[in-house]
Amino acid sequence: MTDTTLTIRRPDDWHVHFRDGDMLNAVAPHTARQFGRAIVMPNLVPPVTTIQAASDYRDRIMAAVGAEAGFTPLMTCYLTDTADADEIAQGFKQGVFSAVKFYPAGATTNSDSGVTNVKNVYPVFERMQEIGMPLLVHGEVTDPETDIFDREALYIEQVLTPILNDFPSLKVVMEHVTTKDAVDFVRSQADSGRLAATITAHHLVINRTDIFKGGIHPHLYCLPIAKRELHRLALREAATSGEAAFFLGTDTAPHARHAKESACGCAGIFTAPTAIETYANVFDEENALDKLEAFASLNGPAFYGMAASEETITLSKTTWTPEETIETAAGDPVRIFGGGEELAWKLVD
Template sequence: MPTPRLVLRRPDDWHVHLRDGAMLAAVLPFTARQFGRAIIMPNLKPPAATAADAAAYRDRILAALPAGVEFTPLMTAYLTDATDPDDLAAGAAAGIFTAAKLYPANATTNSAHGVTDLNRIARVLERMAEIGLPLLIHGEVTDGNVDIFDREAVFIDRTLAPLLERHPTLRVVLEHATTQEAVDFVRAHADSGRVGATITAHHLLINRSHIFQGGIRPHLYCLPIAKREKHRRALVEAAISGEGPFFLGTDTAPHPVTAKESACGCAGCFTAATALELYAEAFEEAGALDKLEAFASLNGPRFYGLPVSEEQVVLERSGTVVLDLVTLPDGDAVLPFRSGEKLSWRFMGAV
């Protein structure tokens, strides 16, 4: 008989884009409803690059929270070629920074200020290793000669492996892993306890063919882009394994519909509206609902050295229909992943 109800320790989202201003106010309630904590991406315009920037952004997030909702934003530093190691260390010591984010310059949304050469931030990486501040990596090369579907695998060989050799105590999270190569790399370093990977719900549920099913589907376009079916299967196998280095990170990334459905559409899938329902669907399809709590609620806190939540939440098999649109004050809207579709699970809140 199918499981009618799931009870989990309240999960955390270890990779989320909340944006700012009106978009922040529109999307934050979805993440805060399901997750107790979230690693907040700093790729704003301008980016949250200093401790002062991150503290101010944290204040704006807390001010935008719905009344009575408890939620902890965990802030990250946007690394640039000019990042000051002392500011980074001071921000970590003050409890402002939980991690620092490496965007290779021009790799994805709002990454123009990202790092152009790892040698330029060698002192920053040394300081991070010294103080135990994790490095979160958007793992793609930006070399135009490398096919977009190969950019993660090439990054792992060309950049990530040498980086770990140069900094043998640096703790690293390969964000939004999308390939068999990423899974294999993380597993090869599992014994060190210093390499982790987040996996999104959409990369568990779609492969690259879905983007072109019946025409171009711009709301399934994200970076790193979805890969072949063999890679999706590798991600599912890693997520349901229960292994400590793999944990939940939605990479929910809202854009207005007009920005997605344009001549040069933005990358990102907005999954926050039904994040846990989507993960439950992927785990159920794999016959591994009993492994969801480890992936969603236990592995991430342990990697970051944070306490596991004592609160419990419930998912029920009553089903839910994904919102058609999330409206914005300017009349535009955000289209959720699987907009208008029926999902098997419904998030019911705390026990």
């Protein structure tokens, strides 16, 4: 590292949404340009619940990014009330499934097929515990009477704590944490090494006030929604701490602009084109650039039992302004997080 450049092992993104079709073809190359591997979320329509569906989706991703990208998509299985534990275990054994994603039904985009009662999938958790397969949780309760800003804290109390108590060897990732409550809870389990958390770029940058500054900004609406400033600061402290339980997961989630700017806009922020640069900005602001490699490139592989990349990337402290949007083949623009705004770090191709 110098004052103007930073070289780290090639990072991985442990939480991405690629969608499918034209959208997949437009967005996947942006992730592959920066990251060596990515955990791919299975909330398509219909959801990815079988080995064959995951294999086919992986093939479509590889066609979109090209073999020359040197990119590996890590596929996940969408957990439903009727999930087949044998199918999941076989997929893990074959190297098709890297993990299982647990969406509470109705929690976010394309989650209607998710789990309605956690006890319905306890037999699957038992099998996953036996074979060492990670469970990735969208950590929000979905009770309509619950304030949207309290959904994560209540999930820890009502759902996650019982899972950890009932399955003491199950490895769990709390995805895209947004609260100090989650940071503190993950740290409380640090000695076990079985609970980790991904942190997005956008939750390190925005708080809930930013969504409403000068009007409603639909492109800053995501689930879990951004919280108060004290929570954003807690996330920044955790991400830049170097602690093994916290690692990079962008939750990049593209939607066409018309789907965001509508009477009932979709949840999701598309960060893929500016992800590693945004993280670098944050770590620089926190005087923690020496911790970026651990967060982006080392902690995730270690938790998943994989080797860190032998490749490297270099970031340059160069002011630049990314494009505001990308377009799909259908001509639908997708708004880029940070697009049209100056960034202080840039990935060197």
